Amino acid sequence: MSLPMTSKLMLQSLAAAAMALSSTGCVGLTIDGNDTTAETSGSGSGSGSGESGEEGRQMIQGGNSWGECAGACRFEISFGGDEAELVISDWGGSTPMATNYGSFTSEGRAMVEGVEESLSMASLQDIYGCPDCADGGASWVRLNIAGFESTHQYEYGNAPAELSEFDTLLQDFVTALRSCEASAWIEPDEACVPQM
Numbered sequence: 713m714s715l716p717m718t719s720k721l722m723l724q725s726l727a728a729a730a731m732a733l734s735s736t737g738c739v740g741l742t743i744d745g746n747d748t749t750a751e752t753s754g755s756g757s758g759s760g761s762g763e764s765g766e767e768g769r770q771m772i773q774g775g776n777s778w779g780e781c782a783g784a785c786r787f788e789i790s791f792g793g794d795e796a797e798l799v800i801s802d803w804g805g806s807t808p809m810a811t812n813y814g815s816f817t818s819e820g821r822a823m824v825e826g827v828e829e830s831l832s833m834a835s836l837q838d839i840y841g842c843p844d845c846a847d848g849g850a851s852w853v854r855l856n857i858a859g860f861e862s863t864h865q866y867e868y869g870n871a872p873a874e875l876s877e878f879d880t881l882l883q884d885f886v887t888a889l890r891s892c893e894a895s896a897w898i899e900p901d902e903a904c905v906p907q908m
Contacts, residue, residue, distance in 0.1 A: 770828040772861065773854040774882045776868050777803055780847040784809055784907065787886045794821055796898060798889035800907050812889040812904045820897030827877050832857050834874045840866035853878050 775788035785803035789796050800810045816824060831853070843850030849868030853875065854861065866872055871879035881897065888895040892904035 770832055770855055770857055771824065771853060771878070772856050774852060774878065776849055776851050776882075776886060777844065778847065778849045778868075779803055779844045787890065789882060789885050789889070791824065796885050796889065798886060800890070810905060810907045812892065812900060812907070814885070814889050814898040814900040814904070817894075817897055817899055820895075823881055823897050827881055830877060831855060831875075836862070836864045836874060837872075838862075838864060840864070840872045840875070841870060843867050851879060851882065853882070 771791045773788060773790050775786060777786040777788075779785075781803055783802070784800050786799075786801045786805050788799045788801070788805065790799070794816045796814050796816070798812045798814075799805075799808050800812075801808045832855075836855075842848075843852075843865045845867075850865055851868045851871065852863055852865045854863045864875065866875060866879075884895050885898050887893075888898045889900055889904065890907050892900045892906045894900060
């Protein structure tokens with residue numbers, strides 16, 4: 713069941729307000745199935761758990777999802793070392809349908825490092841626009857900067873300026889690993905199975 717747009721906006725506003733007003737402890741809210749649990753530590757921005765991700769990697773995950781969807785509705789990229797993993801699943805992410813892997817090309821490695829550097833200096837909002845309203849889809853990036861994890865959501869196909877380079881990289885990786893066709897930035901492994 714989908715909430716009306718005004719209800720989603722109210723819930724998103726409440727989540728943002730709760731995180732902004734919380735000075736200690738943990739605020740846990742669920743908005744349309746997306747976990748926005750935050751542990752405040754007095755530093756960093758965005759919603760997050762305060763837990764460290766992989767050592768040295770600032771971009772942990774990113775993806776696209778559609779809420780009014782059956783079947784393959786969530787495409788989540790996880791970054792690790794010089795590789796990326798694409799997990800294709802149902803909307804909630806509870807039923808993985810396929811997993812494909814790929815290695816960064818030298819150009820891809822440089823792009824990932826450049827995007828991570830620009831994101832580490834950016835001031836990012838938790839939510840931009842109305843992600844997945846009117847069945848338009850949502851995209852997100854999960855970061856780990858200085859040991860603080862944060863998640864930033866935006867409308868699919870409408871990345872804000874500060875996330876536009878990340879979105880270009882994300883969409884390239886999703887397309888390449890979903891189709892098992894190499895791009896300038898990533899080379900799918902030999903076991904890749906197309907999921908188009």
